[in-house]
Amino acid sequence: xxxxxxxxxxxxxxxxxxxxxxxxxxxxxxxxxxxxxxxxxxxxxxxxxxxxxxxxxxxxxxxxxxxxxxxxxxxxxxxxxxxxxxxxxxxxxxxxxxxxxxxxxxxxxxxxxxxxxxxxxxxxxxxxxxxxxxxxxxxxxxxxxxxxxxxxxxxxxxxxxxxxxxxxxxxxxxxxxxxxxxxxxxxxxxxxxxxxxxxxxxxxxxxxxxxxxxxxxxxxxxxxxxxxxxxxxxxxxxxxxxxxxxxxxxxxxxxxxxxxxxxxxxxxxxxxxxxxxxxxxxxxxxxxxxxxxxxxxxxxxxxxxxxxxxxxxxxxxxxxxxxxxxxxxxxxxxxxxxxxxxxxxxxxxxxxxxxxxxxxxxxxxxxxxxxxxxxxxxxxxxxxxxxxxxxxxxxxxxxxxx
Amino acid sequence: xxxxxxxxxxxxxxxxxxxxxxxxxxxxxxxxxxxxxxxxxxxxxxxxxxxxxxxxxxxxxxxxxxxxxxxxxxxxxxxxxxxxxxxxxxxxxxxxxxxxxxxxxxxxxxxxxxxxxxxxxxxxxxxxxxxxxxxxxxxxxxxxxxxxxxxxxxxxxxxxxxxxxxxxxxxxxxxxxxxxxxxxxxxxxxxxxxxxxxxxxxxxxxxxxxxxxxxxxxxxxxxxxxxxxxxxxxxxxxxxxxxxxxxxxx
Numbered sequence: 023x024x025x026x027x028x029x030x031x032x033x034x035x036x037x038x039x040x041x042x043x044x045x046x047x048x049x050x051x052x053x054x055x056x057x058x059x060x061x062x063x064x065x066x067x068x069x070x071x072x073x074x075x076x077x078x079x080x081x082x083x084x085x086x087x088x089x090x091x092x093x094x095x096x097x098x099x100x101x102x103x104x105x106x107x108x109x110x111x112x113x114x115x116x117x118x119x120x121x122x123x124x125x126x127x128x129x130x131x132x133x134x135x136x137x138x139x140x141x142x143x144x145x146x147x148x149x150x151x152x153x154x155x156x157x158x159x160x161x162x163x164x165x166x167x168x169x170x171x172x173x174x175x176x177x178x179x180x181x182x183x184x185x186x187x188x189x190x191x192x193x194x195x196x197x198x199x200x201x202x203x204x205x206x207x208x209x210x211x212x213x214x215x216x217x218x219x220x221x222x223x224x225x226x227x228x229x230x231x232x233x234x235x236x237x238x239x240x241x242x243x244x245x246x247x248x249x250x251x252x253x254x255x256x257x258x259x260x261x262x263x264x265x266x267x268x269x270x271x272x273x274x275x276x277x278x279x280x281x282x283x284x285x286x287x288x289x290x291x292x293x294x295x296x297x298x299x300x301x302x303x304x305x306x307x308x309x310x311x312x313x314x315x316x317x318x319x320x321x322x323x324x325x326x327x328x329x330x331x332x333x334x335x336x337x338x339x340x341x342x343x344x345x346x347x348x349x350x351x352x353x354x355x356x357x358x359x360x361x362x363x364x365x366x367x368x369x370x371x372x373x374x375x376x377x378x379x380x381x382x383x384x385x386x387x388x389x390x391x392x393x394x395x396x397x398x399x400x401x402x403x404x405x406x407x408x409x410x411x412x413x414x415x416x417x418x419x420x421x422x423x424x
Numbered sequence: 425x426x427x428x429x430x431x432x433x434x435x436x437x438x439x440x441x442x443x444x445x446x447x448x449x450x451x452x453x454x455x456x457x458x459x460x461x462x463x464x465x466x467x468x469x470x471x472x473x474x475x476x477x478x479x480x481x482x483x484x485x486x487x488x489x490x491x492x493x494x495x496x497x498x499x500x501x502x503x504x505x506x507x508x509x510x511x512x513x514x515x516x517x518x519x520x521x522x523x524x525x526x527x528x529x530x531x532x533x534x535x536x537x538x539x540x541x542x543x544x545x546x547x548x549x550x551x552x553x554x555x556x557x558x559x560x561x562x563x564x565x566x567x568x569x570x571x572x573x574x575x576x577x578x579x580x581x582x583x584x585x586x587x588x589x590x591x592x593x594x595x596x597x598x599x600x601x602x603x604x605x606x607x608x609x610x611x612x613x614x615x616x617x618x619x620x621x622x623x624x625x626x627x628x629x630x631x632x633x634x635x636x637x638x639x640x641x642x643x644x645x646x647x648x649x650x651x652x653x654x655x656x657x658x659x660x661x662x663x664x665x666x667x668x669x670x671x672x673x674x
Binding site for chain 1: 474476479481504505507508510511512514515516518520521522530531533534535580583584587
């Protein structure tokens with residue numbers, strides 16, 4: 023009886039353990055599924071605000087335009103329909119606020135009840151017209167032609183150079199500035215953190231005496247525990263003004279500020295992992311080097327560093343991973359201008375910062391909302407790649423060790 | 425003149441005394457075996473001669489350690505260049521994570537030699553000295569980890585020989601090897617004797633008997649007996665030595 027009870031309780035515990043691990047894995051899979059389902063939805067949407075229409079004269083032979091063409095029309099970079107494959111008519115931009123030039127308030131009516139007719143006659147009478155207004159103003163007698171707008175294309179999404187999801191008439195969903203911003207800030211961070219972190223790791227593992235090490239190591243590990251918003255605050259109050267003064271800039275919120283803050287945040291990861299790798303260098307190997315007359319420093323850079331190079335690589339990659347995914351601190355100090363950066367001293371906007379800043383104002387299920395999820399997918403793929411590289415590097419390391 | 429000598433040497437790790445008043449004098453071109461139970465101080469004593477104990481913090485030495493009559497613990501001694509006079513072979517084969525060639529060339533490179541031809545020649549002679557050349561000459565560019573344990577240990581000896589030391593310190597060089605590899609190393613020690621002064625720490629009584637000219641028996645940090653190997657093994661003067669070599673303790 024006792025035996026049965028023991029067996030039963032062991033089964034029960036095993037079952038519990040299995041359930042919890044299953045739930046964890048399922049959650050991860052579900053999150054990824056949800057992320058991609060929402061994110062890929064962006065390619066099923068038109069880059070138009072919902073409920074709005076772009077209309078042209080019915081005699082116009084142009085029937086379909088993409089977001090970039092419409093944007094160029096509104097930016098007056100394209101001024102003639104012939105450039106878009108239509109007749110040789112100059113383009114006439116009609117904006118809703120221009121309506122008072124054509125009709126008096128009385129003609130439009132107190133509650134805009136005549137507005138559809140007014141719009142109808144404007145579109146019908148001007149041959150080169152293009153207008154953008156809510157679909158509800160298109161009535162049954164409407165004589166104009168609704169322009170078809172292409173869905174958001176992969177090329178537009180990844181090749182577009184402007185991120186302006188709330189622009190009218192068409193949203194600009196080019197993720198290039200955000201990807202570039204993320205990469206600039208992250209690589210800037212790693213350029214700062216890697217030499218510093220490596221130097222600290224070498225010092226801690228090879229040079230520092232036991233007591234110094236026992237004090238410094240926990241201090242460095244403590245850095246990892248500080249909330250990122252505190253780092254952001256520190257960056258905003260100390261680093262941003264410093265950069266503004268040092269480089270004589272109009273604003274200090276630049277990619278460099280983000281890089282410095284992220285560099286500091288990546289330091290604990292880089293130091294602890296590469297220090298562990300260096301301390302794993304067999305003592306006998308170091309002694310053999312010293313016994314051959316090599317100096318301490320020669321031993322460090324000819325034996326210790328090459329021997330722990332895969333650990334150092336893993337540390338660097340994980341550091342980059344931390345920098346790429348970081349949100350709050352970057353949002354606070356980089357200035358968040360969605361422009362393709364040409365230098366580290368410009369304001370930049372990263373992918374995570376964009377998601378955090380814009381998700382609150384994006385209507386549920388809309389184009390903007392899906393575009394932000396698509397950004398999340400990009401981020402997920404980047405970090406997944408980084409993790410795969412780490413995995414690859416560290417298994418490689420196990421194989422070369424004897 | 426003695427090649428190696430220690431006069432009234434005391435050695436401390438922190439407050440615990442590891443060596444007590446050790447006096448040994450070693451003639452050039454001889455093999456000296458250091459024997460004794462674990463923790464008796466024989467490895468510590470061996471590592472005095474290339475100042476390897478310096479790497480451990482909080483140690484203290486009294487007395488004199490001499491190589492060719494010079495006190496190596498005197499002020500102003502350059503430890504890096506001192507270590508070039510001695511080659512060291514460790515308990516486990518510990519090649520560097522480099523190619524076979526670079527392992528042997530390492531000692532030359534860190535000592536500032538850049539002449540490619542010179543390095544190549546020296547590497548070849550060193551590997552030939554340890555009778556490894558025929559086995560590795562076609563794979564000098566391969567990782568040293570691809571060699572067997574015995575080959576790795578001979579490579580480590582070649583690595584030590586490449587900087588042309590006059591003394592070779594061996595810290596239980598065969599304890600991780602199989603009997604055939606061990607025999608090869610012992611044979612090698614016998615041949616190297618004509619050019620080098622060798623000090624070897626070993627746990628293996630038979631090995632000490634086979635390879636060494638004189639033997640020192642350490643016990644609890646003290647030198648119990650030091651004499652010609654034949655005499656120490658056949659006619660020890662002190663009872664404790666007798667007990668140890670016959671296996672009654674330790």
